[in-house]
Amino acid sequence: MNNELAIYGGPMSIQDDPGDIFKWPIITEEDELAVLNMLKHGKMSGIDETLKFEKEFAKWHNVKYALACNNGTASLHSAMYGVGVGVGDEVICQSLTIWASALPAFSLGASIVFADLDKQTMTLDPEDIERKITDKTKAIIVVHYMGHPANMDAIMSISKKHNIKVIEDVSHAHGALYNGKIVGTIGHVGAMSVMSEKSLAIGEGGFLITDDKNIWDRAVAFGHYERTGIYASTSTSFIGEDKYIQNTELNRFGGFPLGGYKYRINQLSSALGRVQLKHYRKRMEEIQKAMNYFWDQLEGVPGIRSHRPPKDSGNTKGGWYSPKGLYIPEELGELNIDKFCEALRAEGVLTKPGLNVLMHEHPVINEADIYGHGIPTFVANSGGKNKINKGSLPVSEILPNLAFDVPWFKHYRPKIIDQYVNAFRKVAENADKLE
Ligand SMILES: Cc1ncc(COP(=O)(O)O)c(C=O)c1O
Numbered sequence: 390m391n392n393e394l395a396i397y398g399g400p401m402s403i404q405d406d407p408g409d410i411f412k413w414p415i416i417t418e419e420d421e422l423a424v425l426n427m428l429k430h431g432k433m434s435g436i437d438e439t440l441k442f443e444k445e446f447a448k449w450h451n452v453k454y455a456l457a458c459n460n461g462t463a464s465l466h467s468a469m470y471g472v473g474v475g476v477g478d479e480v481i482c483q484s485l486t487i488w489a490s491a492l493p494a495f496s497l498g499a500s501i502v503f504a505d506l507d508k509q510t511m512t513l514d515p516e517d518i519e520r521k522i523t524d525k526t527k528a529i530i531v532v533h534y535m536g537h538p539a540n541m542d543a544i545m546s547i548s549k550k551h552n553i554k555v556i557e558d559v560s561h562a563h564g565a566l567y568n569g570k571i572v573g574t575i576g577h578v579g580a581m582s583v584m585s586e587k588s589l590a591i592g593e594g595g596f597l598i599t600d601d602k603n604i605w606d607r608a609v610a611f612g613h614y615e616r617t618g619i620y621a622s623t624s625t626s627f628i629g630e631d632k633y634i635q636n637t638e639l640n641r642f643g644g645f646p647l648g649g650y651k652y653r654i655n656q657l658s659s660a661l662g663r664v665q666l667k668h669y670r671k672r673m674e675e676i677q678k679a680m681n682y683f684w685d686q687l688e689g690v691p692g693i694r695s696h697r698p699p700k701d702s703g704n705t706k707g708g709w710y711s712p713k714g715l716y717i718p719e720e721l722g723e724l725n726i727d728k729f730c731e732a733l734r735a736e737g738v739l740t741k742p743g744l745n746v747l748m749h750e751h752p753v754i755n756e757a758d759i760y761g762h763g764i765p766t767f768v769a770n771s772g773g774k775n776k777i778n779k780g781s782l783p784v785s786e787i788l789p790n791l792a793f794d795v796p797w798f799k800h801y802r803p804k805i806i807d808q809y810v811n812a813f814r815k816v817a818e819n820a821d822k823l824e
C-alpha cells in the first residue's frame with residue numbers, strides 16, 4: 390500500500406463516495422406527512438400537537454414535566470427563571486460553550502461566573518466550581534459539552550452542600566447516559582436545543598424537563614401566556630388538559646407572560662419532532678455503534694484520543710453531536726494542529742481545529758453595556774464585582790487548540806468508516822514528514 394501523504398502527492402485515503410453516511414436529520418415520508426397535516430389543518434400556532442409531543446418527551450425522560458419552547462435559548466432562559474435566578478444573582482457556567490448556555494442570565498439581572506474545565510471531558514471541573522461559589526450563586530449551568538456527560542455526582546454533591554440549583558444544558562447530548570441515567574434528569578432541570586443541527590433535530594425548538602412543580606410553573610408563567618390563569622381555564626382548546634399551570638399565585642397574572650416573552654413552539658416543529666423522537670433511539674444506537682467502531686480502531690494511534698467516556702462506565706454520548714478528537718501535540722513532535730488538519734483534508738477528510746468562541750474573551754461579556762448601566766452588564770449585574778482576568782481559565786483557553794472535528798457517522802458502514810480510520814492513522818503515523 391502506498392502510504393505517502395496525499396498532501397505530498399500520495400493517494401487520498403478517502404476513495405469512495407460516502408453517500409448519505411453524514412446526512413442528518415433523516416427525513417422520510419412519515420415526517421413529510423406529519424408536517425403537511427399541520428399545514429392542511431392550519432394548526433401551526435396551536436398547542437394540541439405540542440401537548441402530545443411534550444407527553445412523549447416526558448415519558449422518554451421519565452420525568453413529570455416537559456415544556457416545549459421555540460428554541461433552546463428560550464428553554465434555558467425559562468430554566469434560569471424557573472430555578473429563581475434574579476437580580477444580583479450569579480450563575481456558574483463554562484466559558485467554552487455557545488453564549489446561549491449562560492447569556493440569558495443578563496436579562497434576569499444576574500451575572501455569569503466562569504469556571505474552568507476538565508481537559509479530557511471538556512465539561513465543568515467540580516473543584517473549580519467550588520472555588521467560584523459565593524453567597525450570590527443561584528445556579529450551576531452544566532453543559533454536557535459535545536455530548537460528553539459532565540461529572541454529575543460531584544456537581545450534585547456541591548449543589549446539595551451549598552443549596553444551589555443545577556440546570557443541565559443537554560443541547561449536545563440528547564439521550565446520553567450518566568451512570569445509566571439519561572442526562573437532563575440528574576440536575577433540578579434540563580434544558581436543550583433541538584434545532585436542525587443537533588442530534589435530535591426538529592427544526593427550531595427547545596425543551597425544558599423537570600420533576601419540580603415549582604420550576605415548571607415558573608417556566609410556564611415566564612413565556613407561555615396561554616397556559617396560565619383565566620386564559621387557560623377558559624380556552625376550549627385545552628380544557629381538561631393538565632398542561633396549564635395550577636398555581637394560584639402565578640395564575641393571578643394569567644394571560645400575560647411574566648417574562649414578557651412568547652416562547653411557544655411552532656407546531657410544524659412539534660409534528661416533525663414527534664416523528665423524529667419516535668425513531669431517535671434506534672438511530673442514536675446506530676450512530677454510537679459507528680462512532681465507537683471508528684474510535685476503537687484508532688486506539689493507540691499517537692497524537693489523537695477520542696472524546697468519549699470509558700467503556701462500561703455507564704456513560705454514553707447520546708447521538709454524538711459534533712464529535713471531536715483530542716490532540717496531543719507532544720506525541721507528534723509538537724506538530725501544529727492546523728498542519729495536522731490540512732494533511733487530513735488532503736486525504737479527503739473534512740476537518741478543522743477549534744471549538745466554540747470562549748465567552749469570557751468576547752466583547753459582549755467584557756464591554757457591552759446592554760441595559761444602560763453605564764458600565765458593562767457583566768460588571769453591573771454583579772454589583773461591580775465581576776472582572777475577567779486573562780489566564781484565569783487555563784484549561785478552557787488551551788482547549789480550542791487541542792480539539793479537531795472528526796466525521797459524524799450516522800450509519801454503521803465499516804467499508805466507508807475504515808477509509809476515514811486509515812486517513813487519521815496515516816497522517817498521525819507520518820506526522821514527522823509534515824513541516
Ligand atoms: C450548548 C447549547 N446550548 C444552547 C443552544 C441554543 O439553542 P437554540 O439555538 O435552539 O436557541 C445551543 C445551540 O444552538 C447549544 O449548542
